[in-house]
Amino acid sequence: METQIPGTSAHGLHEILVQVWESGAKDFRSGWVEALGVEWGSSEFARRHAEVAGLLAETIQHLHALPEAQRNRYSRYFPQWWTSVVQPDLSWVDSGRPARSLVTQETLDHLASAADLLQSVLGGTCSAPAGSNLDSLRESCDSWIELLAQTPDDELAPAMRDEIAAQIRHLLWLIDNASLFGTARISREATSVIGSIAQASTGLTGQDLETGGRWRRGFVAFVAASALLATGTTQLQTAIEAGSGVVKEITQVVEGVTGPTE
Known part of the structure; x- marks a missing residue:
């Protein structure tokens, strides 16, 4: 069962x-x-x-x-x-x-x-998620752990990088224990991670264009995975792909620092 x-x-x-x-x-x-x-x-x-x-x-x-x-x-x-x-x-x-x-x-x-x-x-918010599929969010977390490990010290302060990594590892722990603590804890922690990544992105020096581009793509993917869990729909992903409305502004949160990417 x-x-x-x-x-x-x-x-x-x-x-x-x-x-x-x-x-x-x-x-x-x-x-x-x-x-x-x-x-x-x-x-x-x-x-x-x-x-x-x-x-x-x-x-x-x-x-x-x-x-x-x-x-x-x-x-x-x-x-x-x-x-x-x-x-x-x-x-x-x-x-x-x-x-x-x-x-x-x-x-x-x-x-x-x-x-x-x-x-x-x-219902349909991070306090009462409508979605239950955690695969996309887990995949995005794994990608960010790898990305943070590859971010040069001269691109982002190590203390800030390590803090975000610890937060994401906690999110992965919550995903592993979803049957015990539920999806709301996961969704709200994911929202907190989004804020941390957005804040850290302002500290990127912008010297490494490849790192900046990966941060932007990773940020958008994480927002989409988090919203998919909260809302249970793919509307945000569709909006991201279309580059429309407020989602376009969301994707520009880190773009001002990292520069546009393809």
Whole structure:
């Protein structure tokens, strides 16, 4: 059976909490280990649990995009969702508190309701992507890792280059763990990468025309792959190929530094 990838950060958070809740584990720690699929105390466990906290932060942020009445209604449950993730007042290894007591059915139901509402209201955006095919974005990430490694130090400051590479590697990690954290985390991180690349492009010296041309083409390809995931359509790719409208302006973000390419 094909694994369903969560479509919003709220869906991802809900599914993870459900896995802890349904694990049958004798304590919180064992339940989280089962849900996250890695060893307790490992760096990967810390990384994955930190990402769960990120899902909560994004859920709260997304809910603030709703009309005031709905926002106020769901904001009442923020403390309960936060407590479910961190359990600040209880021991994670207390065998008298099985994983089932991590969260209540009511808390899960409200989180699921919020997730479905966000999917309905924000569908087709990076907060609730309509697409699910991650191949193009992965391919673009791989291309950028290679491109950054080949960018000369005298063309771009190494610190800036390494920072973008680390960000893209994190995006690849999210893609590898899409079934756990969902496509919204991927889409929003991709949007952040776009901003980082655009900012870094202003720092290119422009001395290496070949590097500049590859940056421009890579930027356009990355924007297209990111938009394909968010919208689920190929409209942006078509617009890029036609060189029309606002997309033409997008493709010129780095062109002013790198120069036009064929």
